Amino acid sequence: MQPRLASHPPVTTRDVARAAAVSRVTVSRVLNNHANVTDKVRRRVLQAAADLGYLHQRAAPARWSTDGQAARPVVVLRRLGFLFTSVHGSQAIIGNPFWSPVLHGVEREASAAGVSVVYRSINPSAEPPAALIQAVQSAGLDGLLLVGPASDALVQALVQTQRPLVLVDSQVHAVAVDAVLSDNFAGGRSATAHLLGMGHRHIAFIGGPFRVSPPPARHRTNTVWSIEQRALGYWTALREAGIRPHEQLYEGDNLGTAGGYRACTRLLASGRRFTAIFCANDETAVGAMRALHEAGRRVPQDVSVVGFDDIEIAAHLIPPLTTLHVPKEAIGAWAVRRLLARALAPQAPPTTLHLHVELIQRGTVAPPPP
Numbered sequence: 001m002q003p004r005l006a007s008h009p010p011v012t013t014r015d016v017a018r019a020a021a022v023s024r025v026t027v028s029r030v031l032n033n034h035a036n037v038t039d040k041v042r043r044r045v046l047q048a049a050a051d052l053g054y055l056h057q058r059a060a061p062a063r064w065s066t067d068g069q070a071a072r073p074v075v076v077l078r079r080l081g082f083l084f085t086s087v088h089g090s091q092a093i094i095g096n097p098f099w100s101p102v103l104h105g106v107e108r109e110a111s112a113a114g115v116s117v118v119y120r121s122i123n124p125s126a127e128p129p130a131a132l133i134q135a136v137q138s139a140g141l142d143g144l145l146l147v148g149p150a151s152d153a154l155v156q157a158l159v160q161t162q163r164p165l166v167l168v169d170s171q172v173h174a175v176a177v178d179a180v181l182s183d184n185f186a187g188g189r190s191a192t193a194h195l196l197g198m199g200h201r202h203i204a205f206i207g208g209p210f211r212v213s214p215p216p217a218r219h220r221t222n223t224v225w226s227i228e229q230r231a232l233g234y235w236t237a238l239r240e241a242g243i244r245p246h247e248q249l250y251e252g253d254n255l256g257t258a259g260g261y262r263a264c265t266r267l268l269a270s271g272r273r274f275t276a277i278f279c280a281n282d283e284t285a286v287g288a289m290r291a292l293h294e295a296g297r298r299v300p301q302d303v304s305v306v307g308f309d310d311i312e313i314a315a316h317l318i319p320p321l322t323t324l325h326v327p328k329e330a331i332g333a334w335a336v337r338r339l340l341a342r343a344l345a346p347q348a349p350p351t352t353l354h355l356h357v358e359l360i361q362r363g364t365v366a367p368p369p370p
Helices: 013-020 024-031 039-052 099-112 129-138 152-159 184-197 225-240 257-270 282-294 312-316 328-344
Strands: 062-065 072-075 079-085 116-122 143-147 165-168 178-182 203-207 210-212 220-222 250-252 276-279 304-306 323-325 352-355 358-360
Touching (some): 013 024, 024 039, 099 116, 099 143, 099 328, 143 152, 143 328, 184 203, 184 225, 184 276, 184 304, 220 250, 257 276, 257 282, 276 282, 282 304, 328 352
Parallel strands (some): 079 116, 079 143
Antiparallel strands (some): 210 220, 323 358
């Protein structure tokens, strides 16, 4: 690894600031992913950095940049790995419509920065960590996006590759790494508060696969981190309204239409009264609506339903699904920006970026029946 030749001086943040017509302080804020920069300015700075070759250099896997300080090696992103967790436990999630827009956002932002995207599905339960590390190294990946449910062991394995790493719509506690995700907790709280505001007091929840803590607690926890955050938002909104959540109104299954159908069928069989269901994603909401229809329960006259994610089909159901809109393409784009910033500042503290979610009111929510 060699510094640039004297005839090609390194691009500095001063050069980027001049090209983007901003201050060096603003450039530093963008590269370190500070929140106090507008999206328009952030895009302009990143584009200028890419145009000048500050973000990448195709001639070598790394470059030297001084910026008036002691020379230091800087990781350069040429090939970005989109590592998609295609299986969680025994559940295949590769067909989930949530992830295609995320990938589109990644590809669009990476292309603007001159970075190619390499897609690879992974099965953590069947792929030993050593094999995954070897696969990343042999593929010549300079940076990694781990997309989908992530375990501590999987993240620790990827950290060992010494590549910049960003988690997409997931988070772990055992390893400090960057993450970009929707505000799942706030969304779950907002969905439940909306049902409460419509007068519902008997609100069920359908989540994903869960584990049960040992007796005497027997508390059920969703194994998918983002879904558990949505569940915590549900619990919080109920408690804030002075309502004690009932365990019989808390169900979970695989995060697909079949899982939502099975979970709603169990809710109906429990005999416990409910007038509304908050489903942790739109696919489970579709399955729940089918189960309600087969049981002779009308949506929303008898039971209101709220989903989460706002996948494309949500607006085309009968009735159209009330749900939380997740900015899926923006998640992908911001994940690439965070990865670029991490490559340029490998020693900076890890950051977690939560993107705002918005309640989209359609036709599946009404006041509870008398």
